[in-house]
Amino acid sequence: MSFVGKILVVVQLVLSVLFMALAGAVFAVHTNWKTKYETQTTALDGAQKDVSNMRAELDSVKQSSQKSVDDAKAQVGQLSEQVQNLTAEMAALRKKNNEDQLELQTQVALAETKAREAVFRATEADEQRAANRALQTALDEVAAKLRQNEDERFGQKVEYENLKQQYNTDLVALAYLKKIVKRHGLETDPKIVAKLAEPPPPVDGLVKDVVLDRSNSPKYVEITVGSDDGLLVGHVMDVMRTGVDGKDPQYLGKIRVIDLRPDGAVCEVLSKAKNGIIEVGDNVTTKL
DSSP states (O other): OOHHHHHHHHHHHHHHHHHHHHHHHHHHSOOOHHHHHHHHHHHHHHHHHHHHHHHHHHHHHHHHHHHHHHHHHHHHHHHHHHHHHHHHHHHHHHHHHHHHHHHHHHHHHHHHHHHHHHHHHHHHHHHHHHHHHHHHHHHHHHHHHHHHHHHHHHHHHHHHHHHHHHHHHHHHHHHHHHHHHHHTTOOOOHHHHHHHTSOOOOOEEEEEEEEEOTTSOEEEEEESOOGGGTOOTTOEEEEEEOOOTTOOOEEEEEEEEEEEETTEEEEEEEEEOTTOOOOTTOEEESOO
């Protein structure tokens, strides 16, 4: 609210109070209306005079305020111009500072790049020297290994020649042993020999024929079981008499297969029981 408005409000308030006082006085006390009217008129004139004075004062204040506002606007215009000048100058300085900063960053980057390159070159040189030393060490080790391999190869060559000579000697000895083994009717096939190491299959047969030596003792016997029953040359069997046909049961000895047929075999008598003579019809078995 402006100053004039405030004055008018005050004036209206004063007038309202006055009119209320006047009305109260008229209503409360019966006095001389004319006197009261003159009094009130006088008071009203005084109030109007006060209002006029206040309006004059308000106009004076308005003029003074307007002048202050105009002065302030002029000052603001000057300050705005100064601000614009300073802003332009600041922009120029900022641009120059940015250019200087960019130049500085460029120089710093170049310096850092050169420094890193120098460090990299130095590191690379150190690594190359270390790699050269490691390579030289590896070459020395390889050379030593080669010399060692040459020595080992020479030793192995000598050992090979010795083994070859021993092998040839063993071949001669093996051929001689094979002749002896074959001469004695023994098996020379490693597979068959391996099977001979296993127990013979459970078989039962009979003595089919007996060949006596000069002292009339059984030397060879022919039996009724052969390779179809799983027998191999070298298998050992027992000969026994079961006690049929009125003969006493008796263990007669051991025989070994020396020749095979699918349905029969020829055996050599290995051992004979005391007072036992192998005869045709006696039993042979591998089950004892």
